[in-house]
Amino acid sequence: MANEKVDIVIIGAGASGSVYASVLAKAGKKVVLLDSGPDWQLADLISSEIWGRRVKPAGAPILLEGKNPMAYAAQGGWGVGGAALHYFANFPRLLPTDFRMKSEHGRGNDWPISYEDVAPFYDKVAREIGVSGDAKAEEKWRPAGEPYPMPPMKTFRNGDIWLKGFDAVGIPLVPAPVGMNSVEFKGRPACLYDGWCHVGCPIGALANPQITYLGEARKAGAEVRPWSTATRVLTNPAGTRVTGIEYYDEKHQKQTQEASVVLLAAWSAQNPRLLLNSATDKHPKGLGNASGLVGHYMMSQRGVSGPIPALPPM
Amino acid sequence: MAIGRRGFVKGATLGALAFTVGGVEVLIAPREARARNVPFRLLDAHQGETLEALGETLVPQARDAGIAHYIDQQLSVPPHESLLQARIFNFRPPFADFYRTAIATIDDSSRKMFGRDFALLSGADQHDFVDRMRQSKIEGWTGRPGAAVYAVLRADAVDVVWGTMEGYEALGIPYMPHIPPEKRW
Numbered sequence: 001m002a003n004e005k006v007d008i009v010i011i012g013a014g015a016s017g018s019v020y021a022s023v024l025a026k027a028g029k030k031v032v033l034l035d036s037g038p039d040w041q042l043a044d045l046i047s048s049e050i051w052g053r054r055v056k057p058a059g060a061p062i063l064l065e066g067k068n069p070m071a072y073a074a075q076g077g078w079g080v081g082g083a084a085l086h087y088f089a090n091f092p093r094l095l096p097t098d099f100r101m102k103s104e105h106g107r108g109n110d111w112p113i114s115y116e117d118v119a120p121f122y123d124k125v126a127r128e129i130g131v132s133g134d135a136k137a138e139e140k141w142r143p144a145g146e147p148y149p150m151p152p153m154k155t156f157r158n159g160d161i162w163l164k165g166f167d168a169v170g171i172p173l174v175p176a177p178v179g180m181n182s183v184e185f186k187g188r189p190a191c192l193y194d195g196w197c198h199v200g201c202p203i204g205a206l207a208n209p210q211i212t213y214l215g216e217a218r219k220a221g222a223e224v225r226p227w228s229t230a231t232r233v234l235t236n237p238a239g240t241r242v243t244g245i246e247y248y249d250e251k252h253q254k255q256t257q258e259a260s261v262v263l264l265a266a267w268s269a270q271n272p273r274l275l276l277n278s279a280t281d282k283h284p285k286g287l288g289n290a291s292g293l294v295g296h297y298m299m300s301q302r303g304v305s306g307p308i309p310a311l312p313p314m
Numbered sequence: 315m316a317i318g319r320r321g322f323v324k325g326a327t328l329g330a331l332a333f334t335v336g337g338v339e340v341l342i343a344p345r346e347a348r349a350r351n352v353p354f355r356l357l358d359a360h361q362g363e364t365l366e367a368l369g370e371t372l373v374p375q376a377r378d379a380g381i382a383h384y385i386d387q388q389l390s391v392p393p394h395e396s397l398l399q400a401r402i403f404n405f406r407p408p409f410a411d412f413y414r415t416a417i418a419t420i421d422d423s424s425r426k427m428f429g430r431d432f433a434l435l436s437g438a439d440q441h442d443f444v445d446r447m448r449q450s451k452i453e454g455w456t457g458r459p460g461a462a463v464y465a466v467l468r469a470d471a472v473d474v475v476w477g478t479m480e481g482y483e484a485l486g487i488p489y490m491p492h493i494p495p496e497k498r499w
Contacts, residue, residue: 037394047491049477050397058394061404073404078394194490202492 002256006030009245009259011230011274014082017265018214025220032223032257034247037079039226042210045085045200052199055079055086062269070300076267080226081209083267086200089179089207091131093122095142119145126177129207130185133177140172150182154193179207225249232278233262239282268298331387344380344387344474352383355390356410360433362386364417365467367433371440372464373471381474385413399469403462416463423452 007029010017017033025031038044040055055077062072077083096115101108123146125131132150139145152175155163166173180197181190188204188211197206204211218224227250234244234256244258264271272295276286286294330341333352342350354362362382369376388398393407400409420443424432428439435443446452447460457463475481482489 043493046493046495047489048495050473051495053397053402054395056402057404058396058401059407061406063404063406074402192490192492194488194492196490196492 001253002258003032005244005258005260006032007259008032008261008263009034009257010263010265011245012082012264012266012270013080013214013224013226014077014209014265014267015084015087017082017263018084018209018212018217020263020265021217021222022213022220025217025222031217031221032225032259033080033217034225034228034230034245034257035080035082036229037226039080039224040085040200040210042200042202042204045196045202047194047196048199052086052196055081055200064298066296070298072269072298072300075300076269080224081200081214085208085210086198087208088197091122091126091133091177091179093138093142093177094118115143119143129179129212130181130188131177131179131207132175132182134175135177137174138177140174148177150185152176153178153180153182153191156193181205228255230266230274233264233274233287234258235278235280235282235287239280242287331384332391333383333387344384345378346380347383347387348378348380354382354386357382357386357389357413360431361414361417363433364421364431365413367435367440368420368444368467369471369474371437371444372468373475375475376471379474379478381471384474385470389413397473399466399473403466405466412458412466415457416467419455419457420447420463423447423455426454427452 008020008024008031010021010031010033013021013033013035017035021031021033037058045055046052057073057076058078062076064070064072075083077085079085094115097104099111099114102110126133126148127146130150131148132153133148134152135145135147155175163173181188183190191205192203201208209215214224228247230245230247232246233242234246235241236243242262244256245262246254246256249255264274266274275288275294278287279285283289285292288294330343331347332339333342333347334340334355335342335350335352342352357365365382365385366377369379369381385398388396389408389410393401393409396407396409398409400412405412421431424430424435424443427443428435432440432443443452444464447455448464450460452460476485479489479491479495
């Protein structure tokens with residue numbers, strides 16, 4: 001079934017898709033967001049370790065291969081809001097040297113942009129969604145910017161122990177910038193410090209898409225279609241223009257959505273899948289994959305945990 | 315009668331799961347399903363018994379908390395509704411394949427080591443077996459590594475015993491819910 005052509009169709013209603021939807025819908029564009037999962041509401045975010053798994057990735061597993069395969073599910077999301085529905089809202093900034101790793105450290109590659117190019121957007125996002133932190137304290141490492149709109153979050157006993165330990169060995173720590181309200185912000189309440197961030201914050205103290213950009217996008221007229229699984233980016237016969245997206249709706253009916261612009265914001269695992277699955281005779285290796293690198297060099301963060309016997313009892 | 319998405323969401327709000335009692339689907343917690351001897355949907359009696367024995371070995375009280383009924387019910391729902399750790403561990407659905415294979419492998423190894431199925435072993439032998447499985451040190455083991463099987467089953471057992479409001483209470487951790495799961499599960 002074909003739908004009326006829109007200006008932009010966005011695949012994925014999570015952390016990035018919701019930002020694009022907000023900006024474009026407020027600019028008067030006709031925007032449709034497709035998301036493969038449910039249209040989660042704040043009232044669905046039950047405070048439960050077990051029920052909280054509903055917002056985690058579902059369906060076919062993400063199977064990585066290569067020299068360093070890794071598990072790739074727990075950090076993702078499923079449904080409207082995506083991973084940002086259950087994230088811990090950490091908003092660390094890159095440092096200027098991170099953009100020059102090749103020239104300064106001989107590792108990786110230099111970026112074609114610098115910290116100075118990105119810095120205004122760090123400040124803009126902090127202003128828009130509400131970030132708590134101590135910019136002055138961070139500026140011992142990074143160039144000055146705007147102060148955060150809220151003071152840092154409280155620290156508790158475990159944080160105090162870490163501070164004391166690092167202070168003893170001369171390593172300075174500063175409060176982490178987080179997208180959580182240390183005080184009331186834009187009509188949203190302050191955090192209660194009850195620790196349920198990882199299954200989704202239903203009170204609006206943590207900046208998830210539902211209460212930030214996606215909320216704004218909807219108010220500006222963007223349409224969200226949940227339970228809509230995108231399968232292919234469509235192109236014209238010459239393979240010179242993208243014309244829309246093919247997807248399957250909640251009733252498993254094949255649909256097409258024509259659009260002037262198709263924006264893939266479907267997670268680092270699903271964007272490559274879509275591009276590779278959109279191969280045509282004009283793009284036999286998949287869309288945007290003349291290099292053959294689409295789907296390669298996936299990166300993730302590494303966490304380490306374990307007991308530290310030297311810590312005093314809590 | 316199947317419970318659709320509305321029923322599923324309602325069940326989630328209640329903190330209960332849909333079990334079939336007398337041909338009718340009712341929303342109850344796994345502990346109650348076990349106490350009422352609700353028939354399994356996918357597991358057979360031996361598989362259920364083995365999961366209970368494994369669960370109890372890994373986390374005491376898992377049997378009464380309804381670990382086998384919890385896993386069985388969760389295997390019967392579509393993968394995107396599943397609350398099992400297998401989903402978080404990125405296993406390929408259907409998750410029943412993992413459990414059936416794991417149980418068969420465990421029994422096979424148990425018979426080679428002790429001459430009996432796992433569920434029939436003494437408590438000491440069950441602990442010994444699970445300890446070796448944890449370290450992937452069982453000879454002739456096939457399928458996913460013993461450590462992976464251990465991790466999934468242990469996580470399931472922890473879920474039904476300690477992942478509940480009662481579990482938090484017993485551990486002395488304030489639950490502080492925004493939206494509490496009713497029936498305390």
